[in-house]
Amino acid sequence: MEKIRVGFFGFGKTGKVVANEFLSDPLFTLTWVVRRSQVDHQKYASHMLGHEFAAGEIFAATDVNEDFFLARPVDIIVDFSDSTGVRLYKKAAQMGIPIISAISKYEPQDLELLQSYIKLTPVLYSPNITLGINVVMVAAQILQKIAPHADIEIVEEHFKGKTEISGTAQKIASVLNLEPEHVNSIRVGGIVGHHEIIFGMPYQIIRLSHQSINRAAFGQGAIFGAKFLIGKPPGMYTMETIIAEMFRQNIPVY
Numbered sequence: 001m002e003k004i005r006v007g008f009f010g011f012g013k014t015g016k017v018v019a020n021e022f023l024s025d026p027l028f029t030l031t032w033v034v035r036r037s038q039v040d041h042q043k044y045a046s047h048m049l050g051h052e053f054a055a056g057e058i059f060a061a062t063d064v065n066e067d068f069f070l071a072r073p074v075d076i077i078v079d080f081s082d083s084t085g086v087r088l089y090k091k092a093a094q095m096g097i098p099i100i101s102a103i104s105k106y107e108p109q110d111l112e113l114l115q116s117y118i119k120l121t122p123v124l125y126s127p128n129i130t131l132g133i134n135v136v137m138v139a140a141q142i143l144q145k146i147a148p149h150a151d152i153e154i155v156e157e158h159f160k161g162k163t164e165i166s167g168t169a170q171k172i173a174s175v176l177n178l179e180p181e182h183v184n185s186i187r188v189g190g191i192v193g194h195h196e197i198i199f200g201m202p203y204q205i206i207r208l209s210h211q212s213i214n215r216a217a218f219g220q221g222a223i224f225g226a227k228f229l230i231g232k233p234p235g236m237y238t239m240e241t242i243i244a245e246m247f248r249q250n251i252p253v254y
């Protein structure tokens, strides 16, 4: 069976680990990687990640011109770069190549550009692409409806260098209609990503919590998303809508 060809944007702390998950999955082949600079230009990501086979030729953002996607065809684009990455693949969207965006914080004009692509191709956009956090997000919305008077606070913990409030926490606050002051950020050590939603009720506390213990969790989420997205009609898709549908199909009947 033909492998799914992946075009990958970003090769940073998370991008490298996610790219390696695609390299290690027999269903996929990493066709190329685009990073911002000329660093490691035309080397292979696979070699840099310790594999002997050659896959994932590295290009710089400046290499991505009108012909790039025609010359290096892929079946899906996966973006773990930053807000600006979306500006590089309008042509791919016009060609109907599905897009997974894992960018957690978009500048408004870049989010607008991503949203313009949904008329052309299927786009899966999730600020946190792990299966687990999206189960927590859906469960929290259900719990809020069951206990509408509960006090709710969000705690998000990340590595010391993360400057912005997590996109995940902002998404959780948004779906629960909470003001930003209910998001509490902690920055210590090398925490990959921990989110907890605390429901305070009379005489009891409910804590819904998710911890990414390795950035490979984001790679597994991206692989799950890629398998879901390929073949879908143009439109916007999110991990939580996929998970919500799985809740609907699997709700236990007593």
Ligand SMILES: NC(=O)C1=CN([C@@H]2O[C@H](COP(=O)(O)OP(=O)(O)OC[C@H]3O[C@@H](n4cnc5c(N)ncnc54)[C@H](O)[C@@H]3O)[C@@H](O)[C@H]2O)C=CC1
Residues within 6 Å of the ligand: 009, 010, 011, 012, 013, 014, 015, 016, 034, 035, 036, 037, 061, 080, 081, 082, 083, 084, 085, 086, 088, 101, 102, 103, 104, 105, 126, 127, 128, 129, 130, 218
């Ligand atoms: N949705 C999710 O589950 C997750 C999302 N993220 C997000 O993914 C993004 C990347 O995370 P990290 O790798 O940790 O960040 P990082 O800062 O370590 O790496 C970013 C990479 O993107 C590249 N880049 C920047 N602009 C680019 C452009 N225009 N074209 C091509 N490459 C470009 C940089 O060269 C660098 O290699 C961040 O937005 C982060 O918040 C991170 C973890 C999980």
Ligand SMILES: O=C(O)C1=N[C@H](C(=O)O)C[C@H](O)C1
Residues within 6 Å of the ligand: 014, 104, 127, 128, 162, 165, 166, 167, 168, 169, 192, 193, 194
């Ligand atoms: O920057 C990260 O690493 C992460 N960013 C995402 C976010 O901002 O929510 C997802 C994850 O928590 C890790």
